[in-house]
Ligand SMILES: Nc1ncnc2c1ncn2[C@@H]1O[C@H](COP(=O)(O)OP(=O)(O)OP(=O)(O)O)[C@@H](O)[C@H]1O
């Protein structure tokens with residue numbers, strides 16, 4: 269399916285640009301010890317996370333595990349039970365909600381996109397709304413029609429077209445791939461790869477996810493959410509149970525074209541740089557945490573704590589040291605790749 273999609277897009281030849289707006293600050297979100305329980309079920313437990321400008325993070329987990337809930341927590345639409353979320357500066361957020369707003373069915377397609385004007389402005393340049401909509405595979409007749417004449421999948425495509433008219437530097441996409449046809453899926457993939465801002469993405473389309481994200485947050489059950497640098501395929505490789513399945517799929521791939529190979533190499537190089545950057549920040553953060561814990565443990569007052577409390581500190585230090593070794597390994601592997 270992936271190969272089929274790639275061929276179509278290379279035939280189409282995209283010229284569409286994405287409006288990435290102005291840059292946000294380097295830090296997008298810092299999450300510390302986040303906890304959320306819904307109806308007695310732990311959705312997120314003790315989550316620490318740093319999201320930096322240009323990160324592309326995919327959320328992975330079964331239905332009902334809490335992906336949409338975590339996005340809403342990050343967007344501060346939901347309040348956590350405890351923990352902190354620090355939000356960076358100059359953020360312009362666009363949120364593609366899983367439960368989409370009802371479109372005004374009587375409005376014309378082009379009026380909805382351009383708010384009644386004939387032109388929209390992308391990266392400071394005016395573009396005729398009908399030309400813009402052509403990029404999203406709407407012909408001029410459809411552009412002038414009422415939204416009610418569009419199918420469900422076409423209405424989803426229209427919502428995406430609208431999303432990319434807004435200057436934004438943080439895109440939060442909750443299952444944008446549902447009901448999309450193959451061409452739109454490819455178009456969205458290309459747009460997201462070109463996009464310079466930060467992306468948080470939920471999608472059950474694993475190939476799409478893998479092509480777009482550079483790290484994943486995996487819901488591993490009972491509120492445990494673990495970040496893995498690399499995409500879905502990297503995560504699968506680490507999960508040996510799924511390895512055989514993955515290899516079978518890889519070996520059945522037909523040969524890729526030069527365009528596809530170039531794209532793959534470009535995306536891989538960008539990913540590697542982002543991954544290295546991300547691991548470096550995580551190493552620094554873990555080192556700081558370990559250092560402040562060591563400082564506390566070196567104080568005379570530490571020995572006045574109960575045995576239980578001292579044991580907790582020793583375990584925390586062990587866990588941080590293990591995490592540091594794991595991160596150093598990741599860094600070395602990335603550096604050598
Ligand atoms: N408004 C709500 N009221 C009560 N329970 C809710 C509410 N929203 C979510 N939940 C519950 O919280 C849990 C997590 O839901 P959430 O929608 O975040 O999952 P998800 O991972 O996004 O699932 P999906 O893949 O199906 O979209 C589920 O058990 C769900 O039933």
Ligand SMILES: [Mg+2]
Pocket residue numbers: 335336337366442
């Ligand atoms: Mg959801």
